[in-house]
Amino acid sequence: MATTVLQLEDVSVIREGNAILDSLTWTVDSDQRWVILGPNGAGKTTTLQIAAAALHPTSGTASVLQEQLGKVDLFELRPLIGFASTAMARRIPRDETVLNVVLTAAYSVTGRWNEEYEEIDTKRASRVLAEWKLDYLAERRFGTLSDGEQKRVQIARSVMTDPELLLLDEPAASLDLGAREELVSLLGGYASSDTSPAIVMVTHHVEEIPRGFTHALLLANGKAVASGPLSEALTAETLSEAFGMPIELTERDGRYTARAS
Numbered sequence: 208m209a210t211t212v213l214q215l216e217d218v219s220v221i222r223e224g225n226a227i228l229d230s231l232t233w234t235v236d237s238d239q240r241w242v243i244l245g246p247n248g249a250g251k252t253t254t255l256q257i258a259a260a261a262l263h264p265t266s267g268t269a270s271v272l273q274e275q276l277g278k279v280d281l282f283e284l285r286p287l288i289g290f291a292s293t294a295m296a297r298r299i300p301r302d303e304t305v306l307n308v309v310l311t312a313a314y315s316v317t318g319r320w321n322e323e324y325e326e327i328d329t330k331r332a333s334r335v336l337a338e339w340k341l342d343y344l345a346e347r348r349f350g351t352l353s354d355g356e357q358k359r360v361q362i363a364r365s366v367m368t369d370p371e372l373l374l375l376d377e378p379a380a381s382l383d384l385g386a387r388e389e390l391v392s393l394l395g396g397y398a399s400s401d402t403s404p405a406i407v408m409v410t411h412h413v414e415e416i417p418r419g420f421t422h423a424l425l426l427a428n429g430k431a432v433a434s435g436p437l438s439e440a441l442t443a444e445t446l447s448e449a450f451g452m453p454i455e456l457t458e459r460d461g462r463y464t465a466r467a468s
């Protein structure tokens with residue numbers, strides 16, 4: 208049975224007198240896969256940081272995995288959340304092997320030191336590498352990988368701990384067409400599996416929404432323009448409102464394209 212993994216009630220985040228999130232109410236259930244879309248500065252990353260228990264709202268309440276932020280030990284909560292972002296990737300040592308980048312997630316560290324790894328962790332890391340088509344790169348140094356390969360390693364690392372909530376901040380940013388399609392296809396397969404956790408992915412492009420994603424939150428100026436099942440929340444009208452220009456949206460076989468109309 209689905210449970211609620213994220214619940215934001217009237218959440219605002221105020222910085223320098225500006226509401227960068229403005230009275231956002233949003234619920235994510237364990238069987239849902241959400242995409243967050245919106246123009247630059249809309250508050251997408253801020254929302255994801257709250258979901259990652261990395262930021263507290265200025266007002267309103269936020270619960271992550273049914274624990275209210277401010278009332279929970281974050282060190283207990285964070286291992287249950289997988290988070291892949293460029294900021295996290297910058298902390299990965301360039302000379303670390305791909306296998307170790309993924310394996311060290313089991314101990315919430317980047318960079319292998321003196322930890323003793325259990326066989327079960329090594330086996331799981333190998334399985335995760337295979338799932339994300341990285342097994343042939345296991346012994347390569349992270350810094351020598353292409354952008355597309357590095358993005359897959361970040362996601363593999365974020366799912367290594369078998370999280371209950373997976374957060375992806377622009378996983379396909381900067382990828383070429385082939386690498387993007389490969390990643391979107393892998394994400395689609397992962398999102399479609401019954402055993403996958405709830406997923407929230409921030410993206411700038413509707414073309415990057417994988418099949419298997421179920422819901423969309425459209426943000427503009429810190430407010431929700433639309434929120435709900437993809438077929439209702441992601442339309443030409445909601446996109447036009449969020450981006451402040453007339454936009455045409457096409458859906459074919461579960462993939463989307465958008466352009467100015």
Ligand SMILES: Nc1ncnc2c1ncn2[C@@H]1O[C@H](COP(=O)(O)OP(=O)(O)OP(=O)(O)O)[C@@H](O)[C@H]1O
Pocket residue numbers: 222223227245246247248249250251252253254
């Ligand atoms: N610490 C801060 N102080 C002041 N303003 C901030 C702070 N953090 C974020 N902002 C502003 O809040 C707004 C929302 O930021 P956020 O990073 O959440 O947007 P975003 O939708 O992820 O944008 P992008 O698509 O450009 O990544 C931006 O205008 C940003 O400049």
